[in-house]
Amino acid sequence: MADLCDEGKRLYASALRAGRIARAEADLAPCLVEFALLHPDSDDPGWLRPAPPTSVLAQRLRPIEREIQERRALAVELTEAFEPFMSISVQDRSTAHAITVLEGANRINAAIEIATTECQSEILTVQPGGGRSEAILTEAVKRSQGIIDRGIRMRTLYQHTARHSQGTIAYAEHMKQGKVEVRTLEELIERLMIFDRTVAYIPARDDRQAALELRHPGIVEYLANVFEQLWQRAAPLLEETPYAPPIDGITGVQRSIARLLIEGHVDEAIARRLGMNVRTCRAHIAKIAAALGSGSRAQLGYLIAQSGILDKNR
Structure with missing residues (x-):
């Protein structure tokens, strides 16, 4: 009815x-x-x-009860069909699921959420690129506050370009009250998250719509060691900028761009590696060209190599 x-x-x-x-x-x-x-x-x-209402009700319920019976029968059939596989799937989690492919943002986020909830002591993250949007940072504050309240230590690596983001700096200021540390480095590996050194997540595609969940102890420990090496080279976000002073009118970040230029990288690849947008990268390239007196892109690589700016202390 x-x-x-x-x-x-x-x-x-x-x-x-x-x-x-x-x-x-x-x-x-x-x-x-x-x-x-x-x-x-x-x-x-x-x-x-x-x-009579009783007879009408019985008539209306009859097809519903029939459908329930059919679904129950289907549930029994499915249970019986999967029964032979149950004993096979009950294995040690670390060996049965050493590498799991996660496809789709929803599945990736759900897996990370579970790992965050189950985490007991430490989270290590690498976040390449520039500053985060206000929405992302707001969500990060909420998530990180829950982590702090549970006494979990969290260390995050950004790139130097994040130092130009007031939102990122405000996030670091807010989080320094707990066991949250943020450092920056000029170049980073791709995105990485490690929980309690037992499970790690890395991207599986450039569009970030697929990720790998890694539980093999050897792989996770290797990634944790890579993080530690990067961490030792990185500078605390809330301290003075780590950019090297200009030499011959070329700043530290411009020397990094110059190095990547003579290695043959295109503008988009350089911008991605240094965590800046392509427009900013091209503006730096124009300043390098002006400082070296280059009249063309082809000449610029030669002048960089001949100038010796990459051999000087940074």
């Missing part, structure tokens, strides 16, 4: 109390006949009599 209209409910109740209802009045609610709540009065065709 979920689809019975309000007028139909009112008229059916009235018919039950009176024992019958005029056919003309019942025409105002066609759902009464559709639900078989009324039937013709054998003594007077101008009137309709109500069917």
Whole structure:
């Protein structure tokens, strides 16, 4: 009776109390006949009599009960079909799921959320690129606060370009009250998250719509050691900028760009490696060209190599 209209409910109740209802009045609610709540009065065709609610209810429930029985039978069939595989799948988690491919942002985020919830002592993260958006940082504050409240230590690596993001600096200021440390480095490996040195997550595709969940102890320990090496070279975010002073009018970041240029990297690749947008990268390249007196991109690589700026202390 979920689809019975309000007028139909009112008229059916009235018919039950009176024992019958005029056919003309019942025409105002066609759902009464559709639900078989009324039937013709054998003594007077101008009137309709109500069917007992118990019989109507039983009639409406019959197909639902039949569907429930069919679904129960299907559940039994599925259980019996999977029974032979249950004993096979019950293995040591570290060997049975050493590498798991996660596809789709929802599945990746769900896995990371579970790892965060199960984490007991330490989270290590590498976040390449520039500053984060306000929405991302707001969510990070909420998530990190829960981690702090549980006494978990968290260390995060950003790139130097994040130092230009006031939001990222505000996040670091807010988080320094707990066991959260943030450092920056000029170049980083791809995104990485390690929980309790037992499970790690790395991207599996450039579009970040696939990730690998790694539980093999050897792989996770290797990635943790890579993180520690990067951490030792990195500078605390809230301390003075680690950029090297200019030499011959070329700044430290511009020398990094120059080095990547003569290695043959295109603008997009350089920007991605240094955590900046392509427009900023090209502006730096233009300044390098002006400082070295280069008239073309082809000449620029030669002038960089001949200038010796990459051999000087940074």
